[in-house]
Amino acid sequence: VAGLSYIWLALAAERGKQLRSEIRRRDQAEQEALQLARTDPLTGLFNRRVFGEELQTLIEAGGAERACLTIVLIDLNGFKGVNDTYGHAAGDAVLTTVGQRLRTSFEPGGIIARLGGDEFAVLLPGDLGQGESISPASLERARQALCQPLSWRANRISVGASVGVSCFPADGTKPSELLHAADIAMYEAKRNPGRGVCLFAPWMEQQRLEQRRLEDELRVGISNGELRPYYQPIVRLADQALCGFEVLARWQHPRLGLLTPDRFLRIAERSGQITDMTQALLRQACSDALMMPEHLRLAINISPTQLEEPRLAETLIEIIKVAGVRPSRIEIEITEDAVMDDVATAERVLQTFRASGVSIALDDFGTGYSSLSNLRRLKFDKIKIDQIFVKSLATSVESEKLVDAILGLAFSFDMKITAEGIEDAAAAEMLSRKGCTQGQGWLFGKPACVDHTLSLIDLQPRAAA
Structure with a gap:
């Protein structure tokens, strides 16, 4: 009997030990569950x-x-x-x-x-x-x-x-x-x-409501053809003969009048409408191009967010071909930062464009962080010197040195060069002497609708692009 009592007591003690262990385990699990319910598992911060x-x-x-x-x-x-x-x-x-x-x-x-x-x-x-x-x-x-x-x-x-x-x-x-x-x-x-x-500040709420309203109106505006291409001349600096135009978006807003991209471009990007907007502008620009001389080329901008689209190049090339425009008349402009964020994707997209005959220009050059190896790898056809350097060319030694360096780089890679933001004849002459071949800016003409652009073409000397 004593032996049985000992065994019973031993079993009871072991069972008590197991119960205490189970209670501790459950308490720990509850604490961990409570901790998980209150905190972010990755950072340990509150959720x-x-x-x-x-x-x-x-x-x-x-x-x-x-x-x-x-x-x-x-x-x-x-x-x-x-x-x-x-x-x-x-x-x-x-x-x-x-x-x-x-x-x-x-x-x-x-x-x-x-x-x-x-x-x-x-x-x-x-x-x-x-x-x-x-x-x-x-x-x-x-x-x-x-x-x-x-x-x-x-x-x-x-x-x-x-x-x-x-x-x-x-x-x-x-x-x-x-x-x-x-x-x-x-x-x-x-x-x-x-x-x-x-x-x-309270005004931010009103501004955000206006932004949301514009977002909705933009969607309707794209469908209704309110987004229209305006054309800014690109000329040969040696004799100011017309080479082509940069296509710039304008929104003929029924409530606010004619809007420039600073009022709606970010809205289009943020709301996912940039693709529809770009395609609508390209279709209209190609239709307008058929009324222009064959030697004039059109340059259209691509938003950085669009590089992520799986069939960006194929879709735009199809629009160009369906319109009956030679792809070699179209130039795609893209900024430094856009291509350098994902060089592999950019290389694939740009190769598809180039294979069709569409040329590629690196826009706003000098403001981003391009490397020489990536410039060689991506094989741009043209560099566009940012207007911030052009406008201070005559007054800033640093700007002149940067322009000289960009020109030297373009020459070494056998790329064409366009200087943006030329507003006076002195800057145009200085750039021409340095070897810059093309320019655009208010000196040569502001962005204009297609009717004014066609009238300008009739008055201008012609140059091969």
């Missing part, structure tokens, strides 16, 4: 739900005590390019590093969260401007810290950051209102890259 709850709690407490809160919304710029270029592991490293840098800048005291994707938020007790810890200058320092390069597998990766700020109770009394205000301010910072940190 969106918890941030909203903390904001609501502080609003309720602040309402009774008349305390202020500052909400900071942060969105990374260029993060998609990191994922596309280096892979998602690199993207995760960027997000983790951003989380660490936010902790360094705002802890203790700040409630930091990753809201999702590449968007972060910080909740700071106190009003913006109450002391050095919460000020536009301190937020700008924190933003700049986020933008510092990081090392990843022998690569140096950089991203930018746009920051929007709202304050309780001035900009809202509910979490949704405050986050909405900060979001509006953040997108205002994105629209104006020079404004890294943007504080919400």
